[in-house]
Each structure stands twice: as C-alpha cells, then as structure tokens.
Amino acid sequence: MADDASLARAAQQRPGILAAGLLVAGVVPFMAGLLGLYALLGVGMPYVGFFFLLYWAGILHQDLSEFLPALMGSAGGLALGWLLLTLPVAHGLAGQAEAGLILAAILFCFMRGHLRMLCNNAMMLFLIVGTIPDLHADKTIAQMLASLAIGAGYMGAIAILIHGLRAVFARRNENTGQ
Numbered sequence: 042m043a044d045d046a047s048l049a050r051a052a053q054q055r056p057g058i059l060a061a062g063l064l065v066a067g068v069v070p071f072m073a074g075l076l077g078l079y080a081l082l083g084v085g086m087p088y089v090g091f092f093f094l095l096y097w098a099g100i101l102h103q104d105l106s107e108f109l110p111a112l113m114g115s116a117g118g119l120a121l122g123w124l125l126l127t128l129p130v131a132h133g134l135a136g137q138a139e140a141g142l143i144l145a146a147i148l149f150c151f152m153r154g155h156l157r158m159l160c161n162n163a164m165m166l167f168l169i170v171g172t173i174p175d176l177h178a179d180k181t182i183a184q185m186l187a188s189l190a191i192g193a194g195y196m197g198a199i200a201i202l203i204h205g206l207r208a209v210f211a212r213r214n215e216n217t218g219q
C-alpha cells in the first residue's frame with residue numbers, strides 16, 4: 042500500500058489537464074507518421090516497434106542514456122528468441138542443449154548485472170515477444186528486427202529533437218532571466 046509521501050510524489054509527476062490533453066493530441070500525428078513510415082518502407086509487424094516505444098518512451102521516460110541499452114537489449118532478446126526456437130529444430134537434442142546453455146549464460150549475466158548493454162530488462166521483455174508461438178520468429182525475425190529499428194529510430198530521432206529544443210528554451214530562459 043502506498044504511503045502519503047509516495048502518493049504526493051506521484052501527483053507531482055503527473056502532467057496537468059492541459060498538458061495531458063496536448064500530449065494526447067500530439068500522439069495522433071506521431072503515430073500517423075510512424076504508421077506511414079512502416080507503410081512507406083513496406084515493413085510489417087509494427088507492434089514490435091510499438092513495444093519498444095512503450096518500454097523506452099513510457100517506462101524509461103525517454104532517458105537518452107538508456108536508449109542504446111534498450112535498443113541492444115531489445116534486438117538481443119529477439120535474436121535470442123530466434124535462437125531458442127531454431128537451434129533445437131536445426132540440431133535436434135544437441136540444439137536443445139545449445140539453446141539451454143545459451144539461455145543459462147544470458148540469465149546468469151542478466152542476474153549478475155554483467156553485459157548490461159545487452160543483458161537487461163529490454164532483452165528479457167523482447168525474449169518473451171520473440172518466443173510467442175503465433176509470431177513465428179523462426180520465419181519473421183528479419184521483419185521483427187526491421188520493425189524494431191524503425192520504431193526505435195523514429196522515437197529516438199523525435200526524442201533527441203525534443204531534448205534539444207528543451208535545452209534551447211532552457212538556455213533562452215536563463216539568458217533572459219526568467
């Protein structure tokens with residue numbers, strides 16, 4: 042159960058009504074642009090890119106220092122899911138053992154905090170996505186990775202633009218004494 046201090050912090054972090062309305066209004070052209078980019082490039086499975094947006098932009102609050110680990114972990118999770126699905130098919134019992142050893146090594150690194158650029162929460166989340174049977178990652182891995190790249194590139198570029206504009210306005214306000 043939350044205490045009064047944590048409830049007060051949560052209330053302070055929430056945007057005001059006007060700001061929330063503007064954010065919602067901004068989501069429409071943002072998503073239209075992203076969906077248009079997927080259509081223009083002929084890349085399907087946009088939900089893989091959306092999942093990255095949810096993780097990095099929503100959960101990590103567009104923390105630029107977390108972008109690369111989120112992207113590397115996401116791609117690594119999809120690739121690991123592909124390996125776990127294809128090694129047993131390609132090599133039988135030996136492939137199952139290989140997949141098990143690879144998974145054990147990744148989990149060890151994740152739990153110990155080693156190779157954090159790759160073995161992180163994003164990797165674990167995208168490992169789950171990559172092993173959803175209906176997505177057939179063994180056949181769609183290239184499309185999944187392309188979708189991830191488009192979503193991450195689009196969101197990353199917009200986040201860098203927003204952070205840059207905030208810095209410009211902050212400097213302008215400092216210079217004018219506001």
